[in-house]
Amino acid sequence: MSLEILVVDDILESRRSLADQVGALGHRVVEADSGHAALARLQQRLPDLVLLDLLMPEIDGFELTRRLRKLTGRHWLPVIATSGLQGEEHVIQALKFGADDYLSRPVNPQLLEAKLNHYAAVLALQSRLARRAQRERDILDNILDPVLTLDASGKIEECNRSALALWRQDGTPVRLGDSCLDVFGLPLAELLLRRECLLRRAGGMLVPFELGLSEWHELLQAGQQAHYTLVLHDLTEQRQIERMKDEFLATVSHELRTPLTSILGALGLLAGGAAGPLPAPALSLAQVAERNGKRLNGLIDDILDLTKLEGERLQLCLRAQPLYPLLREALSANQGYAERAGVRLLHGLPEQDDGPLLALDSERFLQVMANLLSNAIKHSPAGEAVRLSVTVDPQAVRISVRDRGPGIAPGFRARMFEKFSQAEGGDKRAQGGTGLGLYISRMLLERMGASISAEDSTDGGHGAVFSIDFPLVGADKHSPRLLPLLLHIDADLESRERLSRCLAGIARVDSAAHLGQATELIAQNSQIADAPYRLFIVSPQDQGSALDFCAKLRLHAAGRPVLLYGDSVDQSFCDEAGLPWLSPARSGPQELQEWVTRLLKSTPPKLVEQAKKSPNS
The missing domain is CATH 3.30.565.10 (Histidine kinase-like ATPase, C-terminal domain)
Incomplete structure (x- = not known):
């Protein structure tokens, strides 16, 4: 790879000598005879690499390097300092001012070639990475759905152009650094549990969004750092289509029912002999038509019920x-x-x-x-x-x-x-x-x-x-019922309420904020016939050491199934703890219900019997 290299030296002979060496290696050379001339050149066009002498009048190589770094900002421009001075102090000083490397004068041609080849390879790699990053940035900005990436504290660290068209809760545009509380009105822990949210687009229009989330981890020296990428899909058109579909089905069903009622009435009269006795073959055909007409009527009723149920329009008289x-x-x-x-x-x-x-x-x-x-x-x-x-x-x-x-x-x-x-x-x-x-x-x-x-x-x-x-009407909710009894441990009150609603009809759910409350509930319910908990659903978040928490919980469970249900842990942790895991952020109510049903069926009856006899199990 051929580089454009700026050679800076106030002494003509040494500058020309170094420039000739660089040119002989196949690189393009630009010369500057002072620090001021070098800065003027850098303001017009940045080269690929700078070779500069440390000892120059007015602006020496140390100060030139400092100003160069200020001028280039985040753009990396390799600087190799050269000098005939003996000792390491000036080398250390040059590196502190921002130089990347050092060559002693007179310059060894082979060492010069090796260093330039090295930096050419690094710059080529940097160029490829920059092109790839720009390509990914362009792709992200051309995605119509808003995409935001949050850090572990819930602040926006990256977003695409569509996300910048959203408004915060206070009516100002979304910007990098905003917290999820500013944008969504929710703390991060609760946002990760949501599947839908309401946000305002520029102009103030409130829009429903489907929220897709993926969690990923960046490997740092201090350990892994969690990030959350959110993709928001506008549901306005989908909701409109659903309403149109429901209205269409309801209209068609009503329109079909009117002539069908007349047809069934006429068939019933014919089969009953109102128009005179029918021959046996004709009577059989009339009865077949009547049966299938009733079946069609039942299908219409089902479609009407379905549209009312899903549209929350069916009123029950309980x-x-x-x-x-x-x-x-x-x-x-x-x-x-x-x-x-x-x-x-x-x-x-x-x-x-x-x-x-x-x-x-x-x-x-x-x-x-x-x-x-x-x-x-x-x-x-x-x-x-x-x-x-x-x-x-x-x-x-x-x-x-x-x-x-x-x-x-x-x-x-x-x-x-x-x-x-x-x-x-x-x-x-x-x-x-x-x-x-x-x-x-x-x-x-x-x-x-x-x-x-x-x-x-x-x-x-x-x-x-x-x-x-x-x-039963008037039943005491604390007394035993037919549905199995579960224990949910989660420090977040809203998460406990949400899970209880999700599992209504599948199981009874007792809730505890921490292991101390759970221990009391386990002891109380172990003394009641048919009441020991069949399954434990837990979130280790805010429970101290997650591994210690899981170990203590397994002792209390005494062999009964435990499901980790939270996003403060990952699959590797659950493998280490030896417990099944379901991520609320990546699953919906149906997946949770299926997991609970499957784990309840896996509970051996003898374990429940043991739990009745062992309050401290």
Whole structure:
């Protein structure tokens, strides 16, 4: 690589001698006969390297180096000082003033060549890195989504052009060095848990953003330093599309229902003989059309319910009602379908008992029961029975529907209550469905404060059991219920409340801010039947030494599962602690629910029994 080198020396002969040596090595040479001339040249154009003599009148090499560093700022310009002086003091002084290297006069040609080759290689590498950095900067600035990088304290250390178009909470433009509290109105710990946020663009318009976060670590001499890169995606258009979709579905569904009602009415009249007796083939066709029309009507109802539920427009009328009359009504409504399928409906409901009181919307509860019972009938072979059972404990009720079908495919279990989820085509559960029934049932039950779950039958043979867990009206929340009991330890109050809401319907959650509170809760609950904690979910942040905290917690857990749920640790720490880890910043509510469900199933019953007997376990 050929360099442009500025040679500075007030003595003509020594300057020309050094310039000739440099030129002979293939480099371009510019000469300056004084410090003033060198500074004037540097202000016009920066060379690649400077060779200067330390002993010059007016501005010597030491002062020239100091001024040169001030002039070039952050741009690195290699300076090699030369001198015929003996001793190391002047070399040390030159390096203190900013020189990069030193050559003794007369200059050794081989040493000069080696040093220039070295600096040429370094400058070539620097040039490549600068081009790459500029390319990355240009790419970042041309990303339409705002991108910000925060340091470990939550201050913006880097951002792209789109991010600079955002406003802070006080209505001023975002700038480097602003804290996440200035921009988002949230401390860093809480911001890392968010998936969405509201910010103002320039002009004052409030905009919803989806927040994507990645944590990365910079290796420094003192250890690793955490950084957080946030990508903000404007959700305005997406929300508008979702509203248009919901409005479209609602409009189309309503428009379909009107003619469909007339069609079903006419088919019912024809099948009933209102227009005179129909020949057997015509009657059969009318009945097929009527059945499929009712099925289409049910699909329209599902779509309407879905748009209302997801748009938060479905109003439920919750009031305390006895359970058994509603269950008898649900059984009666599905009796005809069961008889046609050759399936028996069995139950053990007392004849003269109204059963426990539940807070629910009776119409929507019957809709859920109709879905569960019809599914169970559809998937049970002729001659088998579908059994409805009720289990009541002091605080909760479990309603179970057991069928004798093929059971639940393992790969389908985790997503069976999600929207449009169906088993594989070979599974009978995929026949004749849209994948909305169980999703709508789950949504309705959650709005009524209940939960739904499914498992394979355990009483021999095939089949599945779908269970609904309802709290009893007036139940003491501190008494045992059917849902498993978990303990969440987190120093942040909002994080504890957020997790409790996320797991509502899956488990009961007791919360503690630190290990001292947790120890008291563990001791108290170990004395209550069925109450020992099945799972511990913990964040080591602000709990002292994270490794010591985890070691003490494992002693309390006595073999029961512990899930590290926080972003103050990473995978390497969790591997060292021997505990599973889930990052709140990189996962959503569904991932947390799946982890909790999986870990609860892995808890051996004998460990829970041991916990009952050992308050200090």
